[in-house]
Amino acid sequence: MHLDAAEHFVRAPEWTWYILFYFFFAGLAGGSYVLATLLRLAGGPRDEPAARLGFYISLPATLICPILLTADLGASWLRFWHMLVDVTPGDVGLNFKYWSPMSVGVWALLVFGFFVAVSALDTWVRDRRGRPAGILGASIGRTFTIVGSIFGLFIASYTGVLLSVSNQPVWSDTWALGGLFLASGLSGAAAAITLLVRYRPDAAFSLERLRVADAYFSILELVLLVAFFATVAVAGTAGLIVPWLPLWIIALIGIGASMMGIRQPARRVQASGESAAMAPVALEATVVSILVLVAVLAMRAAVIFSAQ
Amino acid sequence: MAAAIKPGEAYGFFTDTSICIGCKACEVACKEWNQLEGNDPKFLADSYDNTGQLDDQNWRHVKFIDDVPTQTVDAGDGKAWLMMSDVCKHCKHASCMEVCPTGAIIRTEFDTVFIQQDVCNGCRNCVAACPYSVIAINQKTGTAHKCTLCYDRLQGGMQPACAKACPTQSIQFGPLAELQQAADVRLAALHSQGLTQAELYGRDDKVYGGLNAFFLLMDKPEKYGLPNAANAGLPSRNDLGGYLGALVTGVLGVVAGIVAFRRRGAA
Numbered sequence: 377m378h379l380d381a382a383e384h385f386v387r388a389p390e391w392t393w394y395i396l397f398y399f400f401f402a403g404l405a406g407g408s409y410v411l412a413t414l415l416r417l418a419g420g421p422r423d424e425p426a427a428r429l430g431f432y433i434s435l436p437a438t439l440i441c442p443i444l445l446t447a448d449l450g451a452s453w454l455r456f457w458h459m460l461v462d463v464t465p466g467d468v469g470l471n472f473k474y475w476s477p478m479s480v481g482v483w484a485l486l487v488f489g490f491f492v493a494v495s496a497l498d499t500w501v502r503d504r505r506g507r508p509a510g511i512l513g514a515s516i517g518r519t520f521t522i523v524g525s526i527f528g529l530f531i532a533s534y535t536g537v538l539l540s541v542s543n544q545p546v547w548s549d550t551w552a553l554g555g556l557f558l559a560s561g562l563s564g565a566a567a568a569i570t571l572l573v574r575y576r577p578d579a580a581f582s583l584e585r586l587r588v589a590d591a592y593f594s595i596l597e598l599v600l601l602v603a604f605f606a607t608v609a610v611a612g613t614a615g616l617i618v619p620w621l622p623l624w625i626i627a628l629i630g631i632g633a634s635m636m637g638i639r640q641p642a643r644r645v646q647a648s649g650e651s652a653a654m655a656p657v658a659l660e661a662t663v664v665s666i667l668v669l670v671a672v673l674a675m676r677a678a679v680i681f682s683a684q
Numbered sequence: 685m686a687a688a689i690k691p692g693e694a695y696g697f698f699t700d701t702s703i704c705i706g707c708k709a710c711e712v713a714c715k716e717w718n719q720l721e722g723n724d725p726k727f728l729a730d731s732y733d734n735t736g737q738l739d740d741q742n743w744r745h746v747k748f749i750d751d752v753p754t755q756t757v758d759a760g761d762g763k764a765w766l767m768m769s770d771v772c773k774h775c776k777h778a779s780c781m782e783v784c785p786t787g788a789i790i791r792t793e794f795d796t797v798f799i800q801q802d803v804c805n806g807c808r809n810c811v812a813a814c815p816y817s818v819i820a821i822n823q824k825t826g827t828a829h830k831c832t833l834c835y836d837r838l839q840g841g842m843q844p845a846c847a848k849a850c851p852t853q854s855i856q857f858g859p860l861a862e863l864q865q866a867a868d869v870r871l872a873a874l875h876s877q878g879l880t881q882a883e884l885y886g887r888d889d890k891v892y893g894g895l896n897a898f899f900l901l902m903d904k905p906e907k908y909g910l911p912n913a914a915n916a917g918l919p920s921r922n923d924l925g926g927y928l929g930a931l932v933t934g935v936l937g938v939v940a941g942i943v944a945f946r947r948r949g950a951a
Contacts (some may be wrong), residue, residue, distance in 0.1 A: 383906060383915045387739075387820060389812035413892040414941040423945060448807075451826025455786075463803050471787050475920045478809050520759035529934040537926035541919040542812035543779055546845035548917075551925030555933030562937050582945075589944035596936055600929070 384613070387682035388546035397443055399535045399676045402485075403561025404405040404568055405437035406532030409492060411565050411589070413521040413528075415582060426582035428499045429569050434528070435496040438489050440594035447636035460486070477538035484530050491524030532561035533655075536679075544683040549611030552604040553679065559597035560627075563634060564672035574658065583661060587637035590668065594634040601631070601675075616682045623678035630671020633664045687859075689841050694795035695833070696896030697847065697855055699769055701908075702882060706767040710744040711735060713849035717834065718743065723947045738770055739820035740829035744846045745770045749907060760804040768899065768908050769846070769855055772796055772797065772831035773886060776828040776893030780810035780828075785918050788828075795896060796833040797861070804828050812917045815892075815911050833897070860896060865898060867900060874900075891916040 412430025415423040446456045459482040463470045473479040498510035498517065510517050536553030547553065566586045575581045608614050617624070689695065715722055720741050728734050731748035738745045749766035774797045779796055781789040788803035789810060799810075799819075804827040810819050811828065819830045819947045834844035842848075847857035856863060867884055874882040885905050886895025890913040 378745060383911055384813055384815070385817055385819040385909045387737075387811055389808035390821070391808065391812070410938070411941060414938065414945050418942040418947075419945040420947045449805055449826060450821070451824065452806035453826070458786040458788070458803060459807070464787050464790065464800060465802075467787075471785060473783075473785065475923055476783045476785055476809070477923070477926075478783065478807065482785065525938075529930075529937070533930035533934065537923070537930060539812075540922040540926040541783060541816040542809075542922075543917070543919060546811050547812075548919065548922055551922065551929045554926045554930030558930055558933045559937060562941070564930075581747070585945050589941050592940035592944055593937060596933060596940065600933065603929075614899040 384543065384548075386543045386545070388544070389542075390449070390668060390684065391680060392684070394444045396673070396677055396680050398444040398448070399557065399680070400564075400673050401437045401440050401444070402535055403532045403557055403672060404440065404564050405434045405492065406488070406528035406530070406558075407561035407563075407565025408437065408563065408568060409434040409488075409495070409521075410525045410526035410532070411569060411586075412495075413525040415491035416521065417518065419582065419585065422533055422581040423585065423589050425576055426569055426573070426586065428503060429572050429579050430498040430565065431495045432493075433565070433568050433572065434492045438485075438492045438531075441485055442489075458599065475541075477541050481531075481534045481538060484527055487530050488524065488527040491520070491527055495516065495521060495524060503535075514557070517596075529558065533558035539679065539683075545611075545613040546608055546616050546683045549613050550604050550607035552600050556597065556600040556604055556679075557676070559593050559600055560672045560675055561599055563590050563593040563631075564669055566593065567634070567668035567672075570661050571665045571669075574662075587634075587661065587664075588662075590634040591637040594631045594668075598631050598635070601627070617678065620678040620682050623674045623681075627671045627675035627678060630668045630674070633667045633671075689794070689838050689843070691725050694860040694896065695838065695858065696774060696796070696860045696863055696898065697771060697833070697857055698867050698898060699771065700854050700856070700867075700900045701766065701768040701881075702870075702900055703852045704746065704767040704769055705852055706732060706746050706748060706765070707851060708735070709849040709851060710769050710846035710855055711742065711746060713845040714744045714831075715741075717837070717845035718832070728774060736879060738772075738816075738818050738830070739933055740822040743771065743829075743831035747908060751903065751907070766903055766907065768901070769850075770816075771846070771897050772786070772833070773816055773892070773898070774831075774896035775886075775891075776889070778892065779813040779815055779919050783809045783813045785809060787880070792833075792835055792838075794833065794835070794838050796835065796838075797831060798827050798832055798835050801825065801827050801829075806820050815916065817909075822928035830920075830948075831897075841890070863898075867898065870900060885910060894917070 408430040412427045415427035446453050462469050502510045512520055533554045536557035539547040540553050542548050566589050570586050723741050731750050733748040735742050735745050736744050747768045747770050751766050778797045788800045792798045806826040821830050822829045843857040847855045885901050886898030
């Protein structure tokens with residue numbers, strides 16, 4: 377159903393800092409798992425170190441999610457598990473409402489957490505035990521990470537859909553938030569992997585490819601951002617996002633910085649692996665990555681606070 | 685209330701704003717019965733209303749809507765003040781219940797919408813969803829609170845405290861079908877007196893499938909801070925668009941990743 381002249385008389389849910397950081401880490405967790413899978417499956421053997429970085433990043437980024445969500449419940453934090461189990465007297469059972477993104481999301485987070493934990497262990501075994509096929513073997517491992525990536529894509533995106541499935545101004549006036557959060561999560565994940573390459577020099581081979589990927593994700597993000605502004609403007613609630621202009625500008629700077637990556641000449645590919653030539657690459661990549669990560673956070677903050 | 689209150693039958697409120705005098709007896713009775721401490725007193729400098737809003741401590745709130753014409757040459761035709769005892773609407777299709785992930789929000793045997801305090805975990809999804817700004821979190825309990833339509837009183841065969849206390853019968857409680865009939869009669873009477881602006885809100889199924897707590901209004905719903913039929917959408921209306929947007933982005937993102945990472949020539 378399309379609502380022409382949106383009028384809202386709703387109260388803000390006060391989803392603030394915990395939720396903002398949850399959205400941030402959910403984007404990074406899902407995004408880095410997906411990128412790790414793609415690096416391993418679409419890239420060459422020399423992309424494997426970067427893929428492993430991605431799987432490692434998704435572990436802490438995922439683990440912090442339920443902690444933030446539990447903290448956000450305030451005095452009822454001990455009841456986080458009520459998301460999963462309906463404790464209604466006489467009607468006890470599992471909760472699952474496919475039409476409520478919060479209900480689906482908590483299950484998806486649980487399942488994704490399993491994939492992330494197994495993949496992190498698998499990566500550790502590959503690294504430490506020198507078993508290139510990991511604990512799962514090549515073909516099962518491939519299928520496993522593909523299925524995990526589907527959950528990763530969901531985790532990175534459903535938070536935006538969750539905001540839209542409400543009656544809040546701005547959030548419920550657009551369809552673009554799920555895609556927007558996903559594109560920015562992928563972009564942020566590319567930036568996070570890039571930043572951590574300094575601790576894993578053998579992953580430097582993939583820097584160039586990550587930068588190109590980041591640029592593509594940022595183009596996608598920009599398109600969705602335009603769609604977001606357009607849908608909100610049509611609904612007549614654009615006035616609410618204007619006060620957060622500084623945050624939008626920060627988000628756009630991050631998008632712009634990573635989009636420039638697409639124009640860079642390919643010469644740096646040859647430079648990779650040589651420490652002397654690496655220095656300028658590392659500095660530039662570090663600055664861009666930090667800008668991108670700040671932008672990922674700023675965009676989510678702008679979306680969250682505009683309705684509240 | 686002469687008739688017994690029977691489980692299995694739909695009950696509700698008919699709040700007739702045309703005869704509300706703004707005495708706030710409903711607010712007081714509600715707090716007394718439900719043992720609501722109330723918020724710290726505030727002076728809102730906005731008409732005679734210092735309650736301000738429905739929230740975890742205010743399950744009835746008398747809205748004072750200043751509709752006095754700026755040019756006082758006009759008699760006002762009864763439009764000078766709009767007073768309305770607002771309350772949870774106990775929607776047939778309740779946005780809060782739709783999104784609640786814990787199953788805490790249920791329909792009772794009286795067809796009312798009720799938040800089970802021992803199940804709710806304070807996620808605030810219902811707060812984000814309720815289009816009437818009814819639900820709020822109680823910081824002490826960490827759970828969502830709102831009008832229960834005096835569930836405990838109904839179970840004991842008593843009508844809700846607000847309806848019992850209302851001195852003008854602006855708030856009427858009863859079986860929904862009877863209330864709807866009474867509302868139709870009242871509306872016809874007002875129309876016959878020339879008060880054609882009077883309308884029923886939530887009597888039919890145009891807003892949220894019909895409201896168990898519905899109203900007779902003396903102006904447009906928007907004037908009272910109520911979404912009109914065109915704006916009364918359930919949160920789930922955005923599931924499809926939101927997920928489709930995410931799906932398309934996901935496909936494009938994966939393709940972009942493959943294009944960026946694919947093995948190239950000498951690599």
